[in-house]
Amino acid sequence: MTLTLPPLITGIIHGDEHAWLRACTMLGAYYRPEGGHRSAFDLIRxxxxxxxxxxxxxxxxxxxxxxxxxxxxxxxxRVLDDPEIHRLIAALPRERDIVDADDDVIGDSSAAAQLFHRLADDADLGLGWKGAQAVLARVRPALFPLVTGPERKALGVSKNMPALWRQLRDRLRDDDARLAYQLYYLVQTAPVWSELSQIQVLMALVHLEAEEAKQQRSTARTAADTHLASQRREAKRARALAAESARTSRHRRDASGRHAGEPISTSAVRLRDHR
Incomplete structure (x- = not known):
């Protein structure tokens, strides 16, 4: 599947001032000193x-x-005591950003791929693909992205993490590593911890953009539901008024029919004969 970057990220790539300022504001709120829910993943030490x-x-x-x-x-x-897990972690380069990682580091047969599958495929560990990816993002935060469902859907990619790592690396390298440089300068500009890696910032922005889009969809659905409910109330009120009008018309017709069928009084007969 082809990786698709959100509009906010493409705006940063192309030097859009509005996108840059928006990203700074979003990151500042996300990595605020008191911490947040998801940002705590990066900040807990x-x-x-x-x-x-x-x-x-x-x-x-x-x-x-x-x-x-x-x-x-x-x-x-069990995870902490597994010697194979620790051996594979030790094989991961310590001082390497994802933009500089070659296929021997993030390829399908790399130690990283072996570690991911070791963590994700062992049902008894209870990590699954999300937990496995999170472990890699914790032990090598400059090399591996934190990917959960919202980010994966926003990027339009599958759960094939080795492939996603390479896709992200390639996008960071595109156009003489323009996105990588922009993210580096963004960290220096935004009110955030200066030791955040490029991939941490990128995935934080993907997450924030996905959450904002989700909120907008929710707001739009709420507005649509409110409008629909209002239309239904108006239609119900119109039906009630129409029914009431029909009942009133029937009562009038019934009353008119009763008056027309009443016998003529004797005084009326005498008056008619007199004439």
């Missing part, structure tokens, strides 16, 4: 200055809850 952020930790698994992935203590322990 252990606070341990001696922690190795390149390894999978309990803090990373806790961050998964920000995107709706919750593991039981037993499953979390």
């Amino acid at each position: 252990s606070g341990d200055p001696y922690a190795d952020d390149g390894l999978l930790s309990g803090c990373d698994l806790a961050a998964l809850s920000a995107v709706g992935v919750r593991l039981s203590p037993r499953r979390a322990r």
Whole structure:
């Protein structure tokens, strides 16, 4: 499936000032200091200055809850104790942005692809494709995107994550890496944490654009439903008025018929004969 970037992103690519300012505002609100629901995924840190952020930790698994992935203590322990998972994570380059990643890093036979399938395909781990992708995004936030349902639908792509990684990389590289540079400068301009990676910012904007479009559709549906309900009330009122008018007409006809059928009084007969 062909990856399609939202209008906000294409506006940033083409240097549209309105898109740029809108993106700055959206990112500032999204990554506000008090944090938000989904943005907590990027912001949650252990606070341990001696922690190795390149390894999978309990803090990373806790961050998964920000995107709706919750593991039981037993499953979390199994993920953390799996030596194969840690071996594959260790094989991922530490200082590499997705725009610089070659196919040996994000190809179908790469350690990243093996790790994704190891996490996603083991039903007993309870991660699924979304949880697996989130784990990669936590341990290598500059290399792997955070992808959930809304972002995947907004981009028009399937759940084939190795293919999506390469599609995103190629779009970042297009036109002499114009989008990659624009995202870099956007991070420096917007009121956000300066260590955010290009792919983190890109996926945050895709998410925000998708949520805004969803809200607009919801508002439009609500307005349409309100208008339809109003039309139905008016139609019901019109039918009630028509029915009342019909009843009134029948009563008048019935009353007129009764008067026409009444016998002529004797006084009226005498008056007629006298004439």
